[in-house]
Amino acid sequence: MACPICDRKSADGYRPFCSKRCADVDLAKWMGGSYAIPSQNPDDFDELLDAMQKASEGADTDDEDGNSPPRLS
Numbered sequence: 001m002a003c004p005i006c007d008r009k010s011a012d013g014y015r016p017f018c019s020k021r022c023a024d025v026d027l028a029k030w031m032g033g034s035y036a037i038p039s040q041n042p043d044d045f046d047e048l049l050d051a052m053q054k055a056s057e058g059a060d061t062d063d064e065d066g067n068s069p070p071r072l073s
């Protein structure tokens with residue numbers, strides 16, 4: 001199975017993703033809703049995660065009880 005974020009081979013421990021980074025990106029999509037995945041460039045992933053962290057710093061810091069993204073299993 002290929003990583004749904006970057007189409008690389010998924011890795012044990014991070015399925016269906018290839019890495020924690022891509023798992024985080026997928027989570028960011030669920031949390032942010034409006035973040036586009038710019039490209040397959042890892043630098044863009046860093047920017048995306050950085051933007052996500054900045055956004056969360058200004059948001060309600062409560063854990064998202066009852067608002068968790070669906071689990072892929």
Ligand SMILES: [Zn+2]
Nearest residue numbers: 003006018022
């Ligand atoms: Zn990936």
